[in-house]
Amino acid sequence: MSEIVSYIQGLAVPVERGRGAEAGEPAPTFTSTDQAVTVRSQMAEFSAAVPQSIRPAISNGLLLGQVAADKATESNPDPMAYFSAFNSVMKKIGWQITESGFTQQSISDANAELHKAIIPIVTAIFGPGAAAASIIIKVLEGLESMSQDAPWITVFEQKSNKAKAANFGLSYVDAGAGGGASLKTAYFLLKASSNLTQVLFFKFSSSDATMKSGRCQMGLSPQTIATSSDALQQKVGPFIIDNIKNINI
Numbered sequence: 001m002s003e004i005v006s007y008i009q010g011l012a013v014p015v016e017r018g019r020g021a022e023a024g025e026p027a028p029t030f031t032s033t034d035q036a037v038t039v040r041s042q043m044a045e046f047s048a049a050v051p052q053s054i055r056p057a058i059s060n061g062l063l064l065g066q067v068a069a070d071k072a073t074e075s076n077p078d079p080m081a082y083f084s085a086f087n088s089v090m091k092k093i094g095w096q097i098t099e100s101g102f103t104q105q106s107i108s109d110a111n112a113e114l115h116k117a118i119i120p121i122v123t124a125i126f127g128p129g130a131a132a133a134s135i136i137i138k139v140l141e142g143l144e145s146m147s148q149d150a151p152w153i154t155v156f157e158q159k160s161n162k163a164k165a166a167n168f169g170l171s172y173v174d175a176g177a178g179g180g181a182s183l184k185t186a187y188f189l190l191k192a193s194s195n196l197t198q199v200l201f202f203k204f205s206s207s208d209a210t211m212k213s214g215r216c217q218m219g220l221s222p223q224t225i226a227t228s229s230d231a232l233q234q235k236v237g238p239f240i241i242d243n244i245k246n247i248n249i
Helices: 003-010 052-072 079-092 119-126 128-132 135-141 151-160 222-243
Strands: 035-039 042-046 096-105 165-175 181-192 209-220 244-246
Touching: 003 222, 035 052, 035 135, 035 151, 042 052, 042 135, 052 079, 052 165, 052 181, 052 222, 079 096, 079 165, 079 181, 079 209, 119 128, 119 135, 119 181, 151 165, 151 222, 151 244, 222 244
Parallel strands: 042 165
Antiparallel strands: 035 042, 035 244, 096 209, 165 181, 181 209
């Protein structure tokens, strides 16, 4: 048994009873085209170059990183501790982190809407080529015309929202060397003066909130994907239907 598989099997996660299967909700589906899904408090986009066969394992890894980070920081309200725990889990399940860091962001315009304010940040992190055709960018640009009660928006905001703070990530997954994968993620931490209910629709005012953003780039080898796929599926199986949703735009 590999060290990664042993780590996955022994990792502490919350006791969470899935409701989606009981309600008859469908499991997420993966395609071989450009595709985006929500994974708990992240949106993850796959380029068409990422094989369909490895997309579930990548999504499951992102989900495990989040639920394990939730468990590890349940008594620590500092959102930065959550992101540190998430990155630590991702490294231990085989992702090689090549770049990471956080910066304080100031929003210059009063009443600026969050989804509009973060578009330039996400574009810079994804890179101009990926951003030009990005589903996530299109989602952000078209958010006002979408229903705030759309199932994937509801799940995303429920999982990212913690009263007066919100943590979320926007990830772009591309093909890696030899059949592996590469991941670029924009992280966001929002602290507000009042409770957040519609995170992506939040409007800033001069005293409303502060925002920090971060970036992280990771790579995963095809050997690690093959070795860890079954263990990841078994570990996060009870969480999948409630936490991974297809994004339709």
